[in-house]
Amino acid sequence: xxxxxxxxxxxxxxxxxxxxxxxxxxxxxxxxxxxxxxxxxxxxxxxxxxxxxxxxxxxxxxxxxxxxxxxxxxxxxxxxxxxxxxxxxxxxxxxxxxxxxxxxxxxxxxxxxxxxxxxxxxxxxxxxxxxxxxxxxxxxxxxxxxxxxxxxxxxxxxxxxxxxxxxxxxxxxxxxxxxxxxxxxxxxxxxxxxxxxxxxxxxxxxxxxxxxxxxxxxxxxxxxxxxxxxxxxxxxxxxxxxxxxxxxxxxxxxxxxxxxxxxxxxxxxxxxxxxxxxxxxxxxxxxxxxxxxxxxxxxxxx
Numbered sequence: 552x553x554x555x556x557x558x559x560x561x562x563x564x565x566x567x568x569x570x571x572x573x574x575x576x577x578x579x580x581x582x583x584x585x586x587x588x589x590x591x592x593x594x595x596x597x598x599x600x601x602x603x604x605x606x607x608x609x610x611x612x613x614x615x616x617x618x619x620x621x622x623x624x625x626x627x628x629x630x631x632x633x634x635x636x637x638x639x640x641x642x643x644x645x646x647x648x649x650x651x652x653x654x655x656x657x658x659x660x661x662x663x664x665x666x667x668x669x670x671x672x673x674x675x676x677x678x679x680x681x682x683x684x685x686x687x688x689x690x691x692x693x694x695x696x697x698x699x700x701x702x703x704x705x706x707x708x709x710x711x712x713x714x715x716x717x718x719x720x721x722x723x724x725x726x727x728x729x730x731x732x733x734x735x736x737x738x739x740x741x742x743x744x745x746x747x748x749x750x751x752x753x754x755x756x757x758x759x760x761x762x763x764x765x766x767x768x769x770x771x772x773x774x775x776x777x778x779x780x781x782x783x784x785x786x787x788x789x790x791x792x793x794x795x796x797x798x799x800x801x802x803x804x805x806x807x808x809x810x811x812x813x814x815x816x817x818x819x820x821x822x823x824x825x826x827x828x829x830x831x832x833x834x835x836x837x838x839x840x841x842x843x844x845x846x847x848x849x850x851x852x853x
Contacts, residue, residue: 558788562797565781570804572774573645574812575766576637582763585637587754590747591767593629596775597744600737613738614728621738628719629743635712643705649805651709653686653828656796656835658717666721674834675792682799682831688824720791723783732787736779796835799828 579588604611613621639648657679664670723735759767785794803825810817 554788558785561781562785562789562794563800565778565785566797566800567804568773568778570649570801571808572770573640573649573801573805574808575770575774576640577645578766579759579763579770580637580641582757582759584750584754585641586634586747586750587756588767589630589633589637590744590750592770592775593633593740593744593747595767595771596779597737597741599772599776600733600740604733604737608731608734611731611734613730613734616727617730620722620726621735622742623722624719624735624739625742625744626746627715627722629740630746631715632712632719633743634747635708635715639705639708639712641705642708646802646805646809648705648709648712650686650802651706652713652716653799653802654683654710655713655716655798656792657683658713659720659791659795662717662721678796678831678834680831681834682796682828685824685826685828685831686799686802688820688827716795720786720795723786724791732780732784735783736776740775740779793835796832799832803828 576585576588583591636648636652639651660675660679726735782794806817806821806825
């Protein structure tokens with residue numbers, strides 16, 4: 552299996568792990584404030600990753616030019632993103648947040664075009680459009696999403712998370728030095744934990760239940776430590792446009808997880824939406840192989 556294929560498989564596995572995170576966040580938010588739960592999650596992950604980094608790669612150094620970018624990555628990709636996401640899950644349903652988060656590829660494609668002049672190929676445009684159609688179908692079948700609805704605060708928080716993640720992707724694509732994946736992940740999570748630390752002074756501290764502790768461990772180790780390492784690796788290998796399109800798989804996986812864990816009923820419209828989203832993801836991921844412009848140039852050269 553080639554490196555690209557491994558990265559595609561890894562991206563799918565990552566989306567499965569992250570799709571379960573919404574359920575864990577929902578459980579934790581019943582006892583711990585959203586911003587404090589984010590701090591707990593990432594300070595544990597930061598400690599684990601820092602120990603691994605120093606033991607395995609003690610020679611790794613960060614260039615002065617990139618230190619500010621690491622801080623920005625921690626600010627937008629950890630602190631701001633999870634403040635928005637955790638509050639969104641607290642105010643609305645976990646599956647609803649997963650669906651709104653899935654709009655990230657649509658915004659990523661156009662920001663990559665504007666800032667990095669990345670070409671908008673037919674496959675990427677069609678794939679993103681299909682993904683958006685699938686998201687709309689799932690939203691319509693699940694529950695009404697409107698700025699004027701009861702869950703409007705949660706919806707706006709989810710959209711805030713979307714834009715912060717788009718900024719995070721841009722930051723992670725512009726490092727001057729060449730770093731190991733774990734180096735980028737460790738320092739960004741450390742910065743994110745630092746930015747989240749004021750929550751200790753503004754939240755009520757209490758001993759969480761065993762259920763909450765187990766969910767925090769899952770979020771810290773699997774979703775943060777392992778998850779961020781996988782994400783940065785895939786980001787380097789696949790690029791922001793392709794990788795963020797895989798985020799569209801999260802609402803699909805969240806729906807099925809909710810059906811299995813919470814006994815929710817899956818409708819035919821949700822299944823249809825899932826199929827359309829998967830089609831969109833496939834078109835974007837295989838875009839380089841079936842790029843119409845490349846095929847035209849190849850035909851002219853015959």
